[in-house]
Each structure stands twice: as C-alpha cells, then as structure tokens.
Amino acid sequence: xxxxxxxRGDDELLVATAGGDADAFARFYERHIGLVLSVLVHRTGSCxxxxxxxxxxxxxxxxxxxxxxxxxxxxxxxxxxIAQNKLRESARRQRVVDQARRRLAMPILALDDEDxxxxxxLVGDHARVxxxxxxxxxxxxxxVRARVLDDAEYHELATRLGCSEQVARQHVSRGLRRLRAxxxxxx
Amino acid sequence: xxxYITSLQQTLREAAAREYPARPPSPEPKRRVxxxxxxxxxDAQSTQxxxxxxxxxxxxxxxxxxxxxxxxxxxxxxxxAVATTVVLLLGATATTPAAYALTKNSDGSVTVSVRNxxxxxxxxxxxxxxxxxxxxxxxxTKACTHLGGAVYAIKQSQLTNxxxxxxxxxxxxxxxxxxxxxxxxxxxDRGQLLYSQGAMxxxxxxxxxxxxxxxTDSTKR
Numbered sequence: 001x002x003x004x005x006x007x008r009g010d011d012e013l014l015v016a017t018a019g020g021d022a023d024a025f026a027r028f029y030e031r032h033i034g035l036v037l038s039v040l041v042h043r044t045g046s047c048x049x050x051x052x053x054x055x056x057x058x059x060x061x062x063x064x065x066x067x068x069x070x071x072x073x074x075x076x077x078x079x080x081x082i083a084q085n086k087l088r089e090s091a092r093r094q095r096v097v098d099q100a101r102r103r104l105a106m107p108i109l110a111l112d113d114e115d116x117x118x119x120x121x122l123v124g125d126h127a128r129v130x131x132x133x134x135x136x137x138x139x140x141x142x143x144v145r146a147r148v149l150d151d152a153e154y155h156e157l158a159t160r161l162g163c164s165e166q167v168a169r170q171h172v173s174r175g176l177r178r179l180r181a182x183x184x185x186x187x
Numbered sequence: 188x189x190x191y192i193t194s195l196q197q198t199l200r201e202a203a204a205r206e207y208p209a210r211p212p213s214p215e216p217k218r219r220v221x222x223x224x225x226x227x228x229x230d231a232q233s234t235q236x237x238x239x240x241x242x243x244x245x246x247x248x249x250x251x252x253x254x255x256x257x258x259x260x261x262x263x264x265x266x267x268a269v270a271t272t273v274v275l276l277l278g279a280t281a282t283t284p285a286a287y288a289l290t291k292n293s294d295g296s297v298t299v300s301v302r303n304x305x306x307x308x309x310x311x312x313x314x315x316x317x318x319x320x321x322x323x324x325x326x327x328t329k330a331c332t333h334l335g336g337a338v339y340a341i342k343q344s345q346l347t348n349x350x351x352x353x354x355x356x357x358x359x360x361x362x363x364x365x366x367x368x369x370x371x372x373x374x375x376d377r378g379q380l381l382y383s384q385g386a387m388x389x390x391x392x393x394x395x396x397x398x399x400x401x402x403t404d405s406t407k408r
Contacts, residue, residue, distance in 0.1 A: 020209035115191035
C-alpha cells in the first residue's frame with residue numbers, strides 16, 4: 001500500500017465518500033487502519049481476529065458515512081465506536097459478524113502469515129500508546145479509555161467512575177498529558 | 188502479491204463506488220442575459236411607471252374560484268391541517284413519559300425502570316443486545332401458545348404495579364453455559380402484574396402463555 005497524502009480532513013473525506021468519491025474512503029481507511037487494528041488487537045489479543053473485525057468495521061463505516069455529521073465527534077472516535085460495537089456484537093454471537101460486508105457484497109479475505117506480520121507492523125506504533133495507556137494510574141487510564149476509545153460523554157464517564165463531571169474531565173486531561181509526555185520522551 | 192491490508196482497501200474502494208455512485212456534475216446554472224435597454228425603451232418604461240394605473244373592476248362576492256387557483260388553495264388548507272396534526276402529535280409525544288429508563292451503573296450493571304409494558308419490551312431487548320447483556324424480556328400473554336418448554340423458573344412473584352424497576356448484571360454466575368436469562372412479565376386475568384425470572388437455551392420464545400394466575404410456567408427444571 002503506497003500512502004498518498006491527502007490534505008483533506010477526516011470529515012471532508014467522509015462527506016466526499018457519501019458524495020460519490022470512492023477514493024476518499026480509501027484515503028480514510030489508509031489513515032485509520034493502523035489505529036483500528038491496534039485497538040482491536042489490544043482487545044482481542046489476536047491479529048487474525050482483529051483484521052477480520054477491522055474489515056467489518058470499515059464496511060459498516062462505509063455504509064454509515066452518509067449519516068456522519070461533520071463537526072461533531074471526531075471521525076476517528078466515530079470509527080472506534082463502530083469497532084467497539086462490532087467487537088461486542090461478535091463476542092455476543094461467538095463469531096465475527098460480516099453483516100456489513102455481506103450488504104456491500106464484499107468478499108471475505110483470507111489472511112496468510114505475511115499478512116499477519118503486516119498487521120503486527122501496522123499495529124506497532126499504536127500498540128506503544130496502548131501499552132502506555134495501560135501503565136497510567138487506574139482512574140486516568142479508565143477515564144482516557146472511556147473518553148477516547150469508547151467515546152463516552154463526560155456525564156456518563158462521571159457515573160462510571162463514581163466522581164463528578166469536573167473530576168472526570170481532570171482525569172482525562174491529566175491522562176492525555178502524561179501519555180503525550182511519555183511519547184515525547186520516547187521520541 | 189497483494190497483501191490483506193491493500194486488498195481490503197481495494198474492496199472497500201469498489202464497494203464505496205457501488206454504494207455511492209459518483210454523481211454527474213451539476214449543469215452550469217443558467218445566467219440571465221441582461222440586454223441593454225435603448226434610451227427609447229427606458230423612456231417608455233419610466234413613463235409607464237408614473238402613469239395612473241387603470242382601475243380594476245370591483246370583486247364580486249359570488250365569484251367562484253376555479254382551476255389551478257382552487258387546487259392551490261385546497262392544497263394550502265390541507266398542508267396547514269396536516270402541519271397542525273403533526274404539531275399536535277409531536278407535542279403529545281414530547282409530553283408522554285418514556286416507556287422505560289435505563290441507567291448504567293459504575294459496576295457495569297444496568298438499572299431499568301419499565302413504565303409501559305406494551306411499548307418498552309421490544310426497544311429494551313434491543314438495548315440489552317447492544318449493551319451485550321445476555322438477558323431478554325418476554326411478555327406473558329393470554330393468547331400465546333408457548334407453555335414454557337425447558338424453562339426453569341428462578342423466581343416467580345406478583346408485582347404490585349408499574350414502574351417495574353430491576354438491576355441486571357452482565358456476569359451472572361447462576362446462568363448455565365449457553366443459556367440466556369429471561370424475565371417474563373405480563374398481566375393476569377385479574378389485572379395483576381405477573382413476573383417470572385429464569386433461563387433457557389436459545390432460541391427463546393417470543394411470548395409465554397399465561398396459564399394460571401400468578402404462574403407463568405408449568406415446567407420447572
């Protein structure tokens with residue numbers, strides 16, 4: 001895959017996709033496949049399962065991009081929300097769902113060993129962030145995970161953590177600051 | 188050889204092209220061509236503007252509106268009536284309390300309060316499925332033919348009245364592997380609320396028969 005730089009933002013790419021620009025979705029995929037894979041590998045512990053779920057996630061995102069409202073929640077959070085739903089749905093059904101791919105008449109692709117290595121390679125950078133996330137103090141880790149990965153609202157977050165909305169905001173902000181500092185140190 | 192990641196990108200691009208076909212470019216908007224008016228024409232226009240307008244004949248009260256104008260008037264009246272009805276309906280919906288309320292608790296459990304049995308069950312079951320809660324609410328009805336089958340009732344009771352409030356935990360140790368928990372609820376012939384909790388292997392029935400007052404299930408495991 002040769003990455004092509006596209007100056008358009010995620011919102012613009014999704015709007016362009018719904019407007020008939022198929023390449024815009026390919027760019028959106030290229031930009032976020034690593035993130036989606038890393039979250040799914042982190043959650044499932046399996047590159048194969050994560051790759052399969054990522055395919056379904058992007059297919060569902062493609063079906064839903066007409067309903068995406070630009071200017072609201074970031075497109076990456078929206079995408080990760082879809083990935084979470086697919087993961088939950090698959091866990092419930094005890095198999096990876098392929099509903100969206102079937103609706104789009106997409107073939108289910110098989111993975112070989114080289115593909116799995118490629119997945120690991122893509123996951124690499126993001127995996128470091130997720131590892132660092134796990135190392136955060138529990139309230140910050142839970143707050144960042146819920147806010148960034150699950151796209152939870154602050155009031156929902158406050159209920160989950162059993163604290164006020166303001167404290168929940170502080171946990172997220174401190175957690176993100178700490179993550180940023182760690183990554184800068186690494187670099 | 189194309190790898191999985193690139194192949195997936197390619198299939199997504201093809202699917203995007205099928206799902207959202209490229210729209211033909213919109214035609215160039217027609218521009219109004221402004222013709223330069225000659226001095227004579229301008230003079231004529233300005234003269235006409237300041238000339239007294241001819242008097243119109245006084246409208247007759249018995250005049251009947253016919254043709255397209257009559258249709259337009261009827262359409263306007265109909266639209267107004269429909270709009271009023273929609274506003275009234277929406278207003279009524281806005282003031283009606285929700286059929287159920289669901290609160291997510293910090294320990295992962297959810298607390299549900301059902302206010303309307305008829306309308307709450309279906310959306311609540313969808314919500315449970317979305318949240319990954321292996322629980323179903325099944326209505327107990329008189330007309331249902333399903334008696335229970337391989338159901339074991341954990342608890343049977345008569346509720347006092349609505350709202351019916353309960354808490355569901357995602358992990359329930361009493362649930363045997365492969366079983367789905369259910370809560371059956373309905374009204375007895377005498378109007379009492381009946382409630383039964385249990386579990387069974389899928390597929391779960393869509394309803395249970397109300398076979399006796401206070402009882403929902405004859406087969407216990």
